[in-house]
Amino acid sequence: MTPATSFRGQRVALFGLGGSGLSTAKSLLAGGADLLAWDDAPASVEKARAAGVPVADLRDVDFARCDCLVLAPGVPLTHPVPHWTVEKARAAGVEIIGDIEVFCRERRGIAPDSALVAITGTNGKSTTTALIAHVLRSAGVDVQMGGNIGVPILDLAPPSEACIHVVECSSYQIDLAPTLDPTVGLLLNLSEDHLERHGTMENYAAIKQRLVARSRTAVIGVDDALCAAIADRVEGAGVHVRRISARHHVPKGIYAEGSELFCETEGKTREVADLGGVGSLRGAHNAQNAAAAMAACLALGLSAESVARGLQTFPGLAHRMEQVGQAGRVLFVNDSKATNTDSAEQALASFPSDIYWILGGKAKTGGIASLQPFFDRVAKAYLIGEAAEMFAETLRDVPHEIAGTMEQAVERAHEDAALSRAEEPVVLLSPACASFDQYANFEVRGDHFRRLVQERIKNLP
Structure with a gap:
């Protein structure tokens, strides 16, 4: 667990006591926050109470006396309508954040130089998250993997310079993480999804852009027009961008031709990996995932040869090819x-x-x-x-x-x-x-x- 010590002494309202919400509640308590938690589902409230989490119906809580509202990612922030806790927090001028933001603040407080890799995209983010973690572990790196992929981020070990956190982020989580600032941020692709929660494609794309906007290195797939435009905007704002593609050559980037991955740097192109025979990485979509993993791991200091060896032994994820x-x-x-x-x-x-x-x-x-x-x-x-x-x-x-x-x-x-x-x-x-x-x-x-x-x-x- 990562105790959220940066919230020590703060009065925190938390809504949503499912998997990540309960994890966040425990983290805040361990860090010394004055916590009041609630959920619309009575069974979730009872489970939290049994786990020692202080519960209180937030309808009866004066939000003006709270420092923040921590919202579980499954709770509507804007669409189709804001949740009633959101309305209460906004009326009281209280900031609204989620578990990823809690982790980011803790990281800046206790280990600002620790490495954080954050991955998002409409498709492929779970595979890419697991692939990056696998390649890093294959190279002998201590890795903590979680987020939207299964293990809540605050259930992972605390940030430290001795390990790298590799975290999948959904659009819901990014929307609640205003200061997300990964060492390497990856945006794989964008297609129409979750519009019932974000309203329009423009809003959805803007939320996804936040993950790479504050990254030290942004790895962005440019095989769709929305991501290509985001890459240009983020680069124009001064972020170091590494473009990737499964369809065509990209200058100063990493791209796939069939099963082969190529990297172009300083005007020179070289083959860096061959995915032929790696059954878990069949198809153009997995070539993009592999290109993303290569770009991220190179940015973290691994050699191309080390990354290529890791790709060869990737077992894949259950239920995904x-x-x-x-x-x-x-x-x-x-x-x-x-x-x-x-x-x-x-x-x-x-x-x-x-x-x-x-x-x-x-x-x-x-x-x-x-x-x-x-x-x-x-x-x-x-x-x-x-x-x-x-x-x-x-x-x-x-x-x-x-x-x-x-x-x-x-x-x-x-x-x-x-x-x-x-x-x-x-x-x-x-x-x-x-x-x-x-x-x-x-x-x-x-x-x-x-x-x-x-x-x-x-x-x-």
Whole structure:
């Protein structure tokens, strides 16, 4: 844990006692804050009370007597409407911050020269966070990894010059971190997302820009127009910018051509890594993630050779193009995190042909029509969940069957893929759907797929 000693003696109101909120409450208490915490969910309040957190209904608290309101990232700050605690804090002139900001203030107070790597983007931020942490650990560096990726930032060890904190940041967290100032800040990409919380694409992009605006080094993907413009603005404001691309050459940057990564410095270009054969980094989207990791680790003082070695051994993340097994020539890939067509497109683009595609669930707006350019890569599709009938109509020119359940889909896909003459046919779970019709979340769905695959492989003659 990181005790928030910079808040010692301050009267702090905290709302939201889920995972990161409860972690923040404990950090503030450990640091000596005078804390009053609350949540609209009675079960969360009781859990916090049992953990020794002082709870009080913030409706009855005079915010004018508070130094700040700490808001959990899942609580609306601006859209669709500000939460009632936000309205109370603003009326009292009290600042509103979140857990990332608490950590940043503690870092400046106790270890201002410690290294902080912060990663954001619409897609790929979890993989890039894990990849950077893996490369650093492979080089013998003490790493603390957390944030939006799973471990709340204040559950990590305190900042120190002996370790590097590698932290994934959501737009919700950045919106509550006005002084976020990482050693290396990464903005990977931007596409339409979370507009129900930020109102417009312009607001969403402006919030993401904050992560790199105060960075010592900003690593920015320039394969979309919004990020390319942000790179120019941030550089114009005096920040050192390293551009990355998975599509084209970038001057003074790092870019991918196929599986190879190239770095240009001082007018000279050299190959710095080859991702060929690294199954966990298949596809152009992962080439961008690898380029980002290379740029970040170079900025932290690692050699390109050391980074390249680390990339070669990256195991990948669960449910994100996760290779869960192989039966003869048939490769099984768990991409359950692909809950929309943008993510499923990246998965389909990673294999040139002979895809035995398991998809379906609770459909998003627009269905899968946008994936038609990739249908010729699909040997056969196996449809599950409530979207099956609708997707079958879109896939009318593609061999397909309505499997209904994951069990049936895995069985039929394996049987068909085993008959393929391809060098490496792939059974790909990339649903392009939410999971909530059949599963609690995408993790449970992916775990079920993995378990079914492993049982089949175990029972093969």
